[in-house]
Each structure stands twice: as C-alpha cells, then as structure tokens.
Amino acid sequence: MKAQGVLWILLGLLLWPVPGTASSLPLVMDSIIQVLAELEQKVLVTEASSTASAWILSAKNSSPHNSLHKHLLLKAPSHNTTEPDPHSLKPEFQALVSEVAQHDVKDGQEYGVVLAPDGSTVAVKPLLAGLEAGLQGHSVVNLPSDCLEVTDAFTKASSQDVGATPPNGIPKPTTAVDRLLTVTLAGDLGLTFLQSPQTQSPPGLGTEGCWDQLSAPRAFTLLDPKASRLTMAFLNGALDGALLGNHLSRIPEPRPPLSHLLREYYGAGVDGDPLFRSNFRRQNGVALISAPALTQRVWEALVLLQRLEPGHLQLQNMSLEQLAQVATFATKEFNETFLGCPAIHPRCRWRAAPYRGRPTPLQLPLGFLYVHHTYVPAPPCTTFDLCAANMRSMQRFHQNVRHWDDIGYSFVVGSDGYVYEGRGWHWVGAHTRGHNSRGFGVAFVGNYTGSLPSEAALNTVREVLPSCAIRAGFLQPDYKLLGHRQLVHSDCPGNALFDLLRTWPHFTEVKN
Secondary structure, three states: OOHHHHHHHHHHHHHOOOOOOOOOOOOEHHHHHHHHHHHHHHOOOOOOOOOHHHHHHHOOOOOOOHHHHHHHHOOOOOOOOOOOOOOOOOHHHHHHHHHHOOOEEEOOEEEOEEEOOOOOEEEHHHHHHHHHHHHHOOOEEEOOHHHHHOOOHHHHHHOOOOOOOOOOOOOOOOOEEEHHHHHHHHHHHHHHHOOOOOOOOOOOOOOOEEEOOOOOOOOEEEOOOOOOOOOHHHHHHHHHHHHHHHHHHHOOOOOOOHHHHHHHHOOOOHHHOOOOOHHHHHHHHHHHOOHHHHHHHHHHHHHHHHHHOOOOOOOOOOOHHHHHHHHHHHHHHHHHHHHOOOOEEOHHHHOOOOOOOOOOEOOOOEEEEEEEEOOOOOOOOOOHHHHHHHHHHHHHHHHHHOOOOOOOOOEEEOOOOOEEEOOOOOEOOOOOOOOOOOEEEEEEOOOOOOOOOOHHHHHHHHHHHHHHHHHHOOEEEEEEEEEHHHOOOOOOOOHHHHHHHOOOOOEOOOOO
16 A cells, blocks of 8 residues: 555545535544545555645645646556545545645635644645655656746845845755645745735734634634635644655655554654654744745746746736745745744633733833743643643633733743743733733743753743744843742742743843
8 A cells, every 4th residue: 555545545535526515524633634544444556646635736726826736746647546436435534525625715714724633723735735745755846948048036136135134045046846845835935925025924924713612623713814825724734744745755665654644743743753743843844944945945936837827917027036036035934923933822722711801902012021930730731732721720710719800921831832822912911010011921831940841942932932022023122031030029930940041141130
C-alpha cells in the first residue's frame, strides 16, 4: 500500500458528491484521521501516480490559483492505477471529505476547517497539498518557456524600499519551482498581498474564530467578518502541510501510514519528539522557512500564475519588479504577524464566561509588562484540555470569590505552546493593584517558587509576545518589565522565576 494511493482515493471521492446535507461527523482532526485509516485498510492501489491531493486541487472551485496547483502537483494517470470507488468509504466519511475539500471564507464563516486536539483550527486543503508535495519529493517543476527570459529583476526589485528592509541573500530567479512551499502557502500569500502590496496588512491576516461548540464542532465563525482567506486556520494548515511534507520528502520508503503520521503530529509528537507537533508549528516554521526562500517562492508563484492565467485581472500589466515587491512585502508581513507572534487561543476557545459589567478600555500603547505566576494551579498545564480547564477555574475564582468582573490577567501562558487570552490587548485588567491601566499582566500557569517554566514558555514572554505587541502598537518599544512583587506585597512570580526575570532585557529595578 502506498500513501500516495490513499491520498488519491481520498480526494478522488470528491468527484462523487454525496447527496443530502453536510456530514454529521464533528469537524475535528480525528475525523480526518479516521477517514485516512479506513482508506489505508481498503486501498487497492498498486501505484498511484495521481494522488488524492492532486484530485482535490483539480476540482472545479472558486480558487483563483487552481491552475498553479494543477501545474505543480498533477501528473498523468498511470495505466496500473485503480479508479477510486465512490463506495469505498462510509457515506458519512464521503460527506466529510466533500465538506472539507475546499477552503473558503464567506459572510464571516470559514469552511473546510477542523478543530485539532491542541485547540488550533486547521484548514484541510493546504494540509493535504503539503502531504502530496512531500510524497512527490522535494522535486522542482520547470517554469513555462517564457519565464526563462527572466534576468535579475527579482533581485533588483527586492532591494528597493517597499516600506521595510528586504531580506538579505535573496537568490536570483530560477527556471524551476520547488513545489512544497509554493502549493501550501506562497500562492495564496502572493495573491492576497497583490491587493495592497505596500500598505498595511490585508484585512483579516491571521484572523481567529469561534466554533459553535468544542465537543462536536460544526460551524466556525470568524472574529473579523472582513477577513481574507489568509485566516489563522489557513495559515495553520499551510504550515502543517509544509512541515509534514518536508518530513515525508526526507524519510525513506516505506513511509508510515498517513493516519499514523497525523495522529502523532496532532498528538504527542512525530516519532516521539514532543517538539515536532502542531503545538509548536510556528517555532518549527521559523526553522524551516527562511525569509529569502519564502520570498523567492512567492515571486515564482506569481510569475507562474501570470503565465498560466493571462486573463487574471490582478496580475495583468504587473511587471516582474512589481511582483518582486509584492513578494518581499508579503513575506515580511507573514514573518512578523504570524511566525513572529505567539499562538493565542481566543476566549471562546477556552470557553470563557461573559465579562460582568462594562470593561474599561486601555490607552494604548502601554509602557509596562507585569509578570505573574498563577501559584494555583501549581503544576504547569501541558495540554489544551488542561490549560483550558485551568483558565475556567481561575476565572470562576476571580469572578465568584474575588468579585472581579473577569479573569484578572491580560494573558496566561501555558506549557502547551499556547498563550490564552484573558482580558486581552484592549481592556484594563485586575492583575497588579494600582497599576492595571499602565501595563499588561501576563501569568505563567504554575508555581515557580523553586522551578522554572519551560524554555518555550519563557521565550514567549521574554521575546515573542513583547515584540509582537510593539509591532501592533500595543506596547511601547522602551517598555519596562517588572515582577508582580515589585509593586505589591506578594511573593509572585516566585523566587526562581523572579531571579531569572532580573536577567532579562527591559527588566527594571523599582522600590516596592
């Protein structure tokens, strides 16, 4: 059995739509894994040269870069390839595949996404595209003949001022495209930024959303109704596809069953590595995707689309230098607003109770960051379910015992790779008496009197969260970092953590 055959049948089933309403299965990653596992038991493909991802990307849909996927992923069918059987799967599995086959954003709703065990939402289509590209290997696809005349326009344009410092070491144009990043991320990234290449981020870049329920999710509503297709779920799926595709391209055959690979990645970690899982996709993405490489892929994708779709309105009359400017700026925005920011679960994700009363807005940007530990719960939370339960427990204590309007902290950092939204960036919290309106209160889950949080959690508060807040205009560049005990009578944030804080940039000595 070949993994490519499983993907081919999975997406080939899309050609036989199931009559009736949407699937009754919950839109969770485990449902996708179940479909793959069943196919892996039933598959009768000897050699599949056309895979499931290729079928889904070739299906008629509204995607403006469908031809890009066809050109980079599709291959001519083989004579010894078994045609997909429309009855290979249970009806509910067929319906699920059809439901998540295409990614779309319409009227504030996002389609083609599922809830992962780590609490993140993942678009299925770019995930499958990455798996397909990885199974085909890190091979390159030649650009059309008229692209061969490209000189150094890309390098020249990338060195121009487009509102930001371009990455260093950008390679010169090539005559072929490495398919992995192009089909997962670069095409969508470039097309989205064509609309406003030298202005602020496109509307809704990295927009989060809320599920109707977490136990059996069926509908996903975006927090920003004007969001572009580059939602948080799409970026998660694209990055997961790139990471797993890269992994598949580097391991020898026979490759592991895809259901097994996804179960590990969205579980305890691939091959037992706790850092190679969806919880840490951004950190792993930084290691995999360099700015010059992504800029090159975005530029190549736009050039290729311009040749494949001469009638594309956005690409008409765009010079190679203009496309290079778009690619440079798009990469910068992606790196700084997504890879350079922490993954933050919104309040609806941990099922926060409503705010009591009317919140007081903060006067941004603020000049202080106050660090806390929760003390209770004392153990670090290492899974989404446990961290979410801890958040609800703290909120109940703050609201019902201390009679505050809401959970006091601005943000809470778990040991699962995620930050949890408390009062957030815009509302005055209840974390540092007498100073709540002057700074954000960020708490580590756990008691750090004699031990320290994980390095990933520490790096989030030391580097990632502040730099992201500064860029967004929430925190002043010269902000001061203080431990809770420096302003109130308290042992918070614990002796071990406070001793470490004193070595951090922006730490400031003050008298209590």
